[in-house]
Amino acid sequence: MDEPQPRLELRDLAQAVRELRARLAAHRPPEELRAELERLHPADAAFVLESLPPGERLALWKLVSPEREGEILLEVSDAVRESLIAAMDSKSLVAAAETLEADEIADLAPDLPEEVIEDVIRALPQEERERLRAAMSYAEGTVGALMDFDQVTVREDVSLEAVTRYLRRLDELPGHTDQLFVVDREGKLRGTLPLAQLIVSDLAAEVRAVMVPAAVKLHPEDRAEDAARAFERYDLVSAPVVDHFGHLVGRLTVDAVVDHIRERSAEAQLAEAGLSGEEDVFATVWASFRNRWVWLAVNLVTAFIASRVISVFEGSIAQLAALAALMPIVAGIGGNSGNQTITMIVRALALGQVQSGVWPKLLRKELGVATLNGVLWGGTLGLATWAIYRNPALGGVMALAMLLTLLLAAAMGVAIPYVRARLKRDPAVGSSVLITACTDSGGFFIFLGLASLLLL
Amino acid sequence: MDEPQPRLELRDLAQAVRELRARLAAHRPPEELRAELERLHPADAAFVLESLPPGERLALWKLVSPEREGEILLEVSDAVRESLIAAMDSKSLVAAAETLEADEIADLAPDLPEEVIEDVIRALPQEERERLRAAMSYAEGTVGALMDFDQVTVREDVSLEAVTRYLRRLDELPGHTDQLFVVDREGKLRGTLPLAQLIVSDLAAEVRAVMVPAAVKLHPEDRAEDAARAFERYDLVSAPVVDHFGHLVGRLTVDAVVDHIRERSAEAQLAEAGLSGEEDVFATVWASFRNRWVWLAVNLVTAFIASRVISVFEGSIAQLAALAALMPIVAGIGGNSGNQTITMIVRALALGQVQSGVWPKLLRKELGVATLNGVLWGGTLGLATWAIYRNPALGGVMALAMLLTLLLAAAMGVAIPYVRARLKRDPAVGSSVLITACTDSGGFFIFLGLASLLLL
Numbered sequence: 001m002d003e004p005q006p007r008l009e010l011r012d013l014a015q016a017v018r019e020l021r022a023r024l025a026a027h028r029p030p031e032e033l034r035a036e037l038e039r040l041h042p043a044d045a046a047f048v049l050e051s052l053p054p055g056e057r058l059a060l061w062k063l064v065s066p067e068r069e070g071e072i073l074l075e076v077s078d079a080v081r082e083s084l085i086a087a088m089d090s091k092s093l094v095a096a097a098e099t100l101e102a103d104e105i106a107d108l109a110p111d112l113p114e115e116v117i118e119d120v121i122r123a124l125p126q127e128e129r130e131r132l133r134a135a136m137s138y139a140e141g142t143v144g145a146l147m148d149f150d151q152v153t154v155r156e157d158v159s160l161e162a163v164t165r166y167l168r169r170l171d172e173l174p175g176h177t178d179q180l181f182v183v184d185r186e187g188k189l190r191g192t193l194p195l196a197q198l199i200v201s202d203l204a205a206e207v208r209a210v211m212v213p214a215a216v217k218l219h220p221e222d223r224a225e226d227a228a229r230a231f232e233r234y235d236l237v238s239a240p241v242v243d244h245f246g247h248l249v250g251r252l253t254v255d256a257v258v259d260h261i262r263e264r265s266a267e268a269q270l271a272e273a274g275l276s277g278e279e280d281v282f283a284t285v286w287a288s289f290r291n292r293w294v295w296l297a298v299n300l301v302t303a304f305i306a307s308r309v310i311s312v313f314e315g316s317i318a319q320l321a322a323l324a325a326l327m328p329i330v331a332g333i334g335g336n337s338g339n340q341t342i343t344m345i346v347r348a349l350a351l352g353q354v355q356s357g358v359w360p361k362l363l364r365k366e367l368g369v370a371t372l373n374g375v376l377w378g379g380t381l382g383l384a385t386w387a388i389y390r391n392p393a394l395g396g397v398m399a400l401a402m403l404l405t406l407l408l409a410a411a412m413g414v415a416i417p418y419v420r421a422r423l424k425r426d427p428a429v430g431s432s433v434l435i436t437a438c439t440d441s442g443g444f445f446i447f448l449g450l451a452s453l454l455l456l
Numbered sequence: 457m458d459e460p461q462p463r464l465e466l467r468d469l470a471q472a473v474r475e476l477r478a479r480l481a482a483h484r485p486p487e488e489l490r491a492e493l494e495r496l497h498p499a500d501a502a503f504v505l506e507s508l509p510p511g512e513r514l515a516l517w518k519l520v521s522p523e524r525e526g527e528i529l530l531e532v533s534d535a536v537r538e539s540l541i542a543a544m545d546s547k548s549l550v551a552a553a554e555t556l557e558a559d560e561i562a563d564l565a566p567d568l569p570e571e572v573i574e575d576v577i578r579a580l581p582q583e584e585r586e587r588l589r590a591a592m593s594y595a596e597g598t599v600g601a602l603m604d605f606d607q608v609t610v611r612e613d614v615s616l617e618a619v620t621r622y623l624r625r626l627d628e629l630p631g632h633t634d635q636l637f638v639v640d641r642e643g644k645l646r647g648t649l650p651l652a653q654l655i656v657s658d659l660a661a662e663v664r665a666v667m668v669p670a671a672v673k674l675h676p677e678d679r680a681e682d683a684a685r686a687f688e689r690y691d692l693v694s695a696p697v698v699d700h701f702g703h704l705v706g707r708l709t710v711d712a713v714v715d716h717i718r719e720r721s722a723e724a725q726l727a728e729a730g731l732s733g734e735e736d737v738f739a740t741v742w743a744s745f746r747n748r749w750v751w752l753a754v755n756l757v758t759a760f761i762a763s764r765v766i767s768v769f770e771g772s773i774a775q776l777a778a779l780a781a782l783m784p785i786v787a788g789i790g791g792n793s794g795n796q797t798i799t800m801i802v803r804a805l806a807l808g809q810v811q812s813g814v815w816p817k818l819l820r821k822e823l824g825v826a827t828l829n830g831v832l833w834g835g836t837l838g839l840a841t842w843a844i845y846r847n848p849a850l851g852g853v854m855a856l857a858m859l860l861t862l863l864l865a866a867a868m869g870v871a872i873p874y875v876r877a878r879l880k881r882d883p884a885v886g887s888s889v890l891i892t893a894c895t896d897s898g899g900f901f902i903f904l905g906l907a908s909l910l911l912l
Contacts, residue, residue: 047808199620296796
C-alpha cells in the first residue's frame with residue numbers, strides 16, 4: 001500500500017477542485033501544485049482532471065509525475081483520456097504504459113497510437129507480453145477483456161503452514177484476494193481456498209482437506225454481463241477464469257465488475273438520449289457535434305417519414321385545421337405508451353425472464369393495458385375536444401384514434417422485441433427510436449385517416 | 457457455507473425454468489419438485505419464480521420450505537415480492553422474517569403488513585431489536601439503509617495469535633470480511649486489520665503494530681450514491697460505518713453496493729420510459745396500468761399545451777396545410793437535441809464535475825453545437841422543403857425555424873439543470889419531460905409564428 005490513501009471525505013473533492021483552480025489562476029509555483037497532486041489518490045486526481053476545463057486540465061496534467069500518469073489514465077473517463085493522450089508524445093506514453101500491468105495496458109490500448117503499443121509490447125518480459133496479447137484478443141464486453149492475472153495459486157498437496165509461509169514471502173497480497181486458487185501440475189483448477197477458511201483452519205492440515213469447489217467458473221468468452229449477474233446473484237468478490245481444458249487463465253474481481261456495470265448503465269442512459277458515447281462536459285463544439293449527429297440524423301429521417309404521412313392528408317387539414325392541432329397529442333401519447341411496453345419487455349428479456357412460450361400471454365396483457373388506457377384517456381380527450389371545438393363527431397374521432405393508436409403501440413411494443421429476440425439481435429439497440437417511428441407515423445395515419453373517412 | 461452452491465453454469469437457468477414448468481404441467485409429485493427447488497441457490501430460486509406466470513409461480517412458492525422463504529423473498533424483485541407476500545398468511549410471514557438478520561428484515565419491512573412487523577420485533581432478542589429499529593429508521597438511499605451488522609471487531613492491544621484463536625472459535629467468518637475493525641473500549645473505530653495483512657504478519661505482533669487507518673469512513677446518513685462512488689473509486693470490499701462520535705455502528709459491503717447500483721440504474725431506465733417502478737412482466741393489467749398512468753397523464757398535459765399553441769395558428773394552417781406536415785419535424789428534432797444537452801449536463805452534475813463558475817462556458821458550447829446543427833440540418837430540410845413544395849420562402853422559414861428551435865433547446869437544456877441545481881433539487885427528475893415540453897410548444901410556436909409573419 002505505497003499509494004496515497006483516499007483521505008478525502010466524500011463531499012470534499014469539489015473543494016479540492018476549487019482550490020487547485022484557484023492556485024492555477026494565481027500562478028502558484030508548480031512545485032506547490034505538484035505536491036498537492038501527489039497527495040491525491042489516483043482516482044481522486046482523475047476526478048479533478050475531469051472537472052477542469054481543457055486549458056487548466058492540460059496545465060495540471062503536465063505536472064503529474066511520470067510514474068503516476070499510467071494509473072491516472074486508467075481512471076479517467078474515455079472522453080477525457082483521449083484529450084490527455086493527445087497532449088502526450090510517444091515517449092511519455094510508452095513510459096506511462098510500462099508502469100502498468102498487462103490487463104491494464106490492454107484497457108488503454110484502444111486509445112493508444114499503433115506505434116506506442118508496438119514499443120510497449122517489445123519492452124515487456126515474455127510472460128507479460130503473452131498476457132497482453134491474450135487480454136487484447138478478447139472482444140469488449142467479454143470476461144476476457146475484464147479479467148486480470150493477479151491470481152495467487154497453490155497446490156492441493158501442501159500444508160496450510162506451507163501456504164502461509166509462501167504468502168508471507170510475497171510482498172503483499174494482490175487486491176481483492178479473498179481466495180487462493182488450487183491448481184494441479186498442469187495448471188488445471190481443482191478448487192479454491194478462501195482466506196477466511198485458511199485463517200480458521202488447523203495449519204497442519206493439507207490444502208486438499210479444506211479447499212472447496214469453485215462456486216462459479218467463468219470462461220474468457222463469457223459475456224461480461226452474465227458474469228456481472230453471477231457476481232450480483234452470488235455476492236462474489238473474485239471468481240476464477242478457466243479455458244476449455246479447465247486451465248486457470250486469470251481471475252475476475254468485483255471492482256472490475258462494478259466498473260463494468262457503471263459503464264454499461266452510463267452507456268444505456270446516453271444512448272437513450274441519443275449520444276453515441278461518453279462526452280467530456282468540456283468537449284469542443286466539434287467533438288460534441290460528432291458525438292450527437294448520428295441520432296439527430298436518424299430522428300430526422302423518421303420525422304420526415306411521419307411528415308410525408310401527414311402530407312397525404314393536407315386536403316383534409318385545409319378543410320378542418322383543428323386536425324393539425326390535435327394530431328400531435330395522438331402520436332405523442334402513442335409513443336409514450338409504446339416506450340413503456342417495450343422498455344418493460346426488453347428489460348425482462350435482458351434478465352432472462354421471458355421464456356419462449358409466454359409471448360401470447362404478454363401480448364394479451366399489453367393489449368389489455370392499452371384498452372384500459374385507450375378508454376380512459378381517449379374518452380377524456382374526446383370529451384375535451386367536443387367541449388373545445390363544439391364538435392361531437394370530432395371528439396368521437398379523437399377518442400377512437402387514441403384507442404387504436406394505443407393498441408398499435410402495444411402490439412408493436414411486443415412485436416419489435418419478439419422479432420429481434422427471434423433473430424438473436426440485441427433487442428435493446430435503438431428500440432426506442434423504432435417504436436417512436438411506428439407510433440408517430442401510425443398515430444398520424446390513424447387519426448387523419450379516420451377524420452377524412454368520418455368527418456369530411 | 458451450509459446453503460446450496462450456485463452450481464449452474466451461467467446460461468443454464470433458463471433450462472431450469474423450462475424443466476420446472478414442464479414438471480408443474482405434468483403434475484409431478486410435489487416432493488420431486490420440492491427436492492429440485494431445495495437444490496437451487498436462493499438467488500437462482502428467486503430467478504425461477506420471477507420467470508414464471510402468476511399461477512405457476514404461486515404453485516411453486518407453496519413448495520418452498522419455510523426456512524428458505526425469508527432468503528428467497530430478499531432476492532426477488534420488488535414487484536414479484538409483493539405478489540408472493542400477498543399469498544402468505546401472517547404466521548408464515550413472521551416465521552420467514554425470523555430466519556433473517558436485522559438489516560435484512562429492514563429491507564423487507566416496507567412490503568410487510570404492520571402487524572407482522574410488530575410480531576417480528578417482539579420476538580427478536582434485545583440487541584437485534586435495536587438494530588432493526590436503527591436500520592428501519594434510515595431513509596432509503598442512505599448508507600444506513602444498506603449497511604449490515606456483521607462486522608468482526610478486535611482490540612488493538614491483543615496479539616495476532618489471540619485474534620486468530622478468536623476467529624477460529626467463530627463458526628465461520630461473515631461474507632465479505634476482508635478486514636477486521638479495530639475498536640477501543642468504548643467501541644470507537646481505531647483502524648482496520650486487513651485479513652491479507654493478518655495472514656502475512658508475525659503472529660506474536662500486536663494488532664496495534666499492523667493495523668492501518670480506515671481508508672474510508674462512512675456515516676449512516678451519507679448518501680448511498682456517494683458511498684457507491686467511493687467503493688467504485690477506491691475498489692473497496694467493505695467499509696466501516698461510524699456515528700458522529702466515531703463509534704463503529706455497522707459496515708457496508710460491496711455486494712450491497714452492487715445491488716444498489718443495479719437498482720438505481722434500473723429505476724433510472726424505467727423512469728426514463730415513464731414507468732413509476734419495477735414491473736413484474738406477468739403483472740395483471742390493472743397493476744401495470746397503475747404503474748404507468750402517471751407519466752401518461754403528465755405527457756397528456758404537455759401534449760395538450762402544445763396542441764393549444766398550434767390551435768392559435770389554425771388560420772395559417774387552413775391557408776397553407778403544408779405547415780401541418782412540416783411542424784412535427786421542427787418540434788421533434790428540437791426535443792432530441794435538447795435531450796442530448798440535458799442528459800450530458802445532468803450526468804456531469806451527478807458526477808460532481810460541474811463547478812459553479814463553468815455554466816457560462818457550458819452555455820456557449822451548447823449554443824455553438826446548436827448553431828452547427830441548425831445550419832446543417834436546417835439547411836438540409838430547408839432545401840428538401842423547397843424541392844418538395846416548390847416554395848423557396850417556405851424552405852427559408854423551415855431552415856430558420858430549425859435553427860431557432862435548436863438554439864432554444866440548447867438554452868433550455870443548460871437552463872433547466874442550472875436552475876434545479878441552484879434550488880438544490882435533484883436535476884435528474886423529470887428533466888426529459890420538461891425539456892420536451894419546452895421544445896414541443898416552443899418549436900410549434902417558432903415555426904408557425906415565423907410562417908404566419910413571413911409567408912401569409
